[in-house]
Amino acid sequence: MKVAVFSTKSYDREFLEKLNAKFKHDLSFFEVPLNRHTASLANGFKGVCVFVNDKVDPETIEILHYSGVEVIVLRCAGFNNVDLKTSAEKNMKVYRVPAYSPNSIAEHALALILTLNRKTHKAFNRIRENNFSLDHLLGFNLHKKVVGVIGTGMIGSVFADIMLGLGCEVIAHDIEESSGLKEKGVKYISLEELLKISDIISLHCPLTPETHHLINKEAFSMMKKGVMLINTSRGAVIDTKEAIRALKSQKLGYLGIDVYEQEESLFFRDLSEQIVSDDLIARLMSFPNVLITAHQGFFTEEAMTQIAKVTLQNISDFEAGRMNENLIGG
Known part of the structure; x- marks a missing residue:
């Protein structure tokens, strides 16, 4: 054809x-x-x-x-x-x-978490400049941390398995609960409770009218101070302007995104010789605790x-x- x-x-x-x-x-x-x-x-x-x-x-x-x-x-x-x-x-x-390949995206979410936490991207750049200092590279153990998974379809389920394997306490929220994950010890709770108690939150839900800006001003207000937020689903699940406000107030301690709500004019292109006029992504990139990849989770x-x-x-x-x-x- x-x-x-x-x-x-x-x-x-x-x-x-x-x-x-x-x-x-x-x-x-x-x-x-x-x-x-x-x-x-x-x-x-x-x-x-x-x-x-x-x-x-x-x-x-x-x-x-x-x-x-x-x-x-x-x-x-x-x-x-x-x-x-x-x-x-x-x-x-x-x-x-x-x-x-649910594994490809779930594993990329883990890569974002580990990189943000242990700051390996910063260490790499430092050592190339002969800076072998450990200052400001302090991370934390993932073991026993509370990981909230929003959306437990195929990708979210694989991600939950990975985090269970690292010894994390995994909680989840979805309109359809996975009996398989429940048997492995994953506890399904309300979205509000998940936002309140999670040390790390990873988004694996589709973009629908119901999930558009699911992570908004109200959602950020419920989160722990210093929480890590990971998004490998769709950019518009997060209200980017509110994410920037949460970063500025230090409510959001780490942000790792492989998707962005205005990515269609940016991602999958080489813009290295151009002026990027998107002020929101420019502001996000100015934070030392933000890691952005250009929709490569599937790759x-x-x-x-x-x-x-x-x-x-x-x-x-x-x-x-x-x-x-x-x-x-x-």
């Missing part, structure tokens, strides 16, 4: 082309993101393949529909960037990759292989009219 692949990087093309030797789809790669301004590039294609920061809003869908596109295939788990109501009205199918060989495989299979199933559990709309 003829598919336009948007927001393509070299690694996307590498993995998709490698796996496509089996599926034999006609893939055309575009570096630009999909939005209302670029949607006309899909003219003549039956499908489009999109990523997390592509904007598949009603206007974009209208243009895609007019261009003959029948299916939208996401090469990611989240689908908050797709207007499912409009796609259904246009009888356009929408597929996603619900689980490619492992295993995850990229699985993303490509499931994406191409979704296209094949649509083309053949086969039932597929990854269908989310249309």
Whole structure:
């Protein structure tokens, strides 16, 4: 099937082309993101393949529909960037990759925690300048710390397992409780109680109207002073302005984020020779206790292989009219 692949990087093309030797789809790669301004590039294609920061809003869908596109295939788990109501009205199918490697993101959350805590990034830079001092590199033992997990789907469950293995007390909040985690000793409590007693809070929930700015002014006010907050889910789960206020007041002791609510104009790009006009991320980067990575939690060989495989299979199933559990709309 003829598919336009948007927001393509070299690694996307590498993995998709490698796996496509089996599926034999006609893939055309575009570096630009999909939005209302670029949607006309899909003219003549039956499908489009999109990523997390592509904007598949009603206007974009209208243009895609007019261009003959029948299916939208996401090469990611989240689908908050797709207007499912409009796609259904246009009888356009929408597929996603619900689980490619929960371990990759859960392990990245741990990497953020360990780096913030033991300040290995700072030590690395110091030693390169022949500074072997330990001043201001003091950390704390993770053993027996209370770790709150918000969202215990596949990624959150793997993360909880990791933290249990480190000897932490793991508590959780989710609308659906995992019996498997309960058997391992994870205690489900209210969100308010979790915020109050956690030493470390890690976010693993999808972005929905209910979770948008879930971590807001009120949530920060409930937290322990000096708490560590980790977000590898979606940027807008945290109110960034309130996070900055919490950092300034020292209520928030550490912040590690792999996602950012205004990341679509920044992440996955080399802006090293440009002036970044985003004042919020500039302010975040000014804090010594903030660690930002550019949405790389998913970026492992295993995850990229699985993303490509499931994406191409979704296209094949649509083309053949086969039932597929990854269908989310249309």
